[in-house]
Amino acid sequence: MLPKYEAVCYELLRPEQVEALREAAPIAYVPAGSLEWHGLQNPLGTDALKAHAICCEAALGHGGVVLPPFYQGLLGYNNWGPEGWAGFTLSFNEGPTLEAAMLGIARALVFGGWKVIVGVSGHDVAPQRDAMQRAIETATRGTQAVGLALLEGELHSPDEEIPVSMDHAGAWETSCMMYAFPDKVELDALRKRKLCTEDQLKMSGPEGIGGKNPLKYASAELGGKIIERMGELIGRKARQMLEEVAPARD
Ligand SMILES: [Zn+2]
Numbered sequence: 001m002l003p004k005y006e007a008v009c010y011e012l013l014r015p016e017q018v019e020a021l022r023e024a025a026p027i028a029y030v031p032a033g034s035l036e037w038h039g040l041q042n043p044l045g046t047d048a049l050k051a052h053a054i055c056c057e058a059a060l061g062h063g064g065v066v067l068p069p070f071y072q073g074l075l076g077y078n079n080w081g082p083e084g085w086a087g088f089t090l091s092f093n094e095g096p097t098l099e100a101a102m103l104g105i106a107r108a109l110v111f112g113g114w115k116v117i118v119g120v121s122g123h124d125v126a127p128q129r130d131a132m133q134r135a136i137e138t139a140t141r142g143t144q145a146v147g148l149a150l151l152e153g154e155l156h157s158p159d160e161e162i163p164v165s166m167d168h169a170g171a172w173e174t175s176c177m178m179y180a181f182p183d184k185v186e187l188d189a190l191r192k193r194k195l196c197t198e199d200q201l202k203m204s205g206p207e208g209i210g211g212k213n214p215l216k217y218a219s220a221e222l223g224g225k226i227i228e229r230m231g232e233l234i235g236r237k238a239r240q241m242l243e244e245v246a247p248a249r250d
Contacts, residue, residue: 001056002056008059009056011068025064026064026114027064030105031054032121033051033071035091037086037169038169039174042169042177043185046122051069054230057235070101074127076094103139107139117136117140125151126151144246153230164222170201170210170218175217
């Protein structure tokens with residue numbers, strides 16, 4: 001994790017620090033992702049780690065705190081990997097399990113005085129986002145709090161600066177990890193096996209990657225742009241929600 005993120009990680013903060021952050025902007029982020037195959041080059045926890053970094057950027061830019069991620073997200077009995085590499089997935093698999101876990105933490109956050117609860121789904125897994133959304137709706141119903149759940153790349157359209165969109169262990173995900181966890185990515189693991197020769201990779205290939213070839217297009221620089229931009233988009237949205245429920249006083 002980048003040292004700058006420690007300033008907004010709930011579990012690393014003392015009570016007075018959390019109190020000050022809650023006073024300034026009572027926004028709480030809950031990232032989620034599943035442990036699963038992310039190519040030979042990335043760690044299994046890529047989805048949650050990446051979502052956590054995006055949430056930290058959102059909190060640093062627009063206020064709030066970030067909860068430890070759910071590493072057991074929701075994939076739905078998918079133990080996928082390319083030939084010879086299946087069997088690494090660890091996930092809740094059933095929607096109600098993630099929903100119940102998310103409801104538990106969202107309720108606790110509302111009880112603790114947080115006014116905006118934001119779930120961020122690492123990897124664009126719609127059922128994972130939807131389970132978090134239902135939990136947040138239930139937890140905030142009839143209270144002064146609001147919230148929503150988002151896919152990490154939901155608010156983004158590819159442009160000149162970030163010419164990629166969410167993928168599976170391709171240039172997007174690998175770049176994000178190169179930026180936020182540089183010592184955990186090993187591109188040589190692909191190179192030495194002579195994998196990834198095409199520009200655009202399909203999940204069906206032996207490298208088990210879908211998206212733009214990370215050996216050609218991934219970089220820490222691109223990862224920084226993605227994580228900062230997604231954090232900015234999500235943080236701005238959370239801040240807007242906060243201003244609607246708790247308008248700034250002069
Ligand atoms: Zn992923």
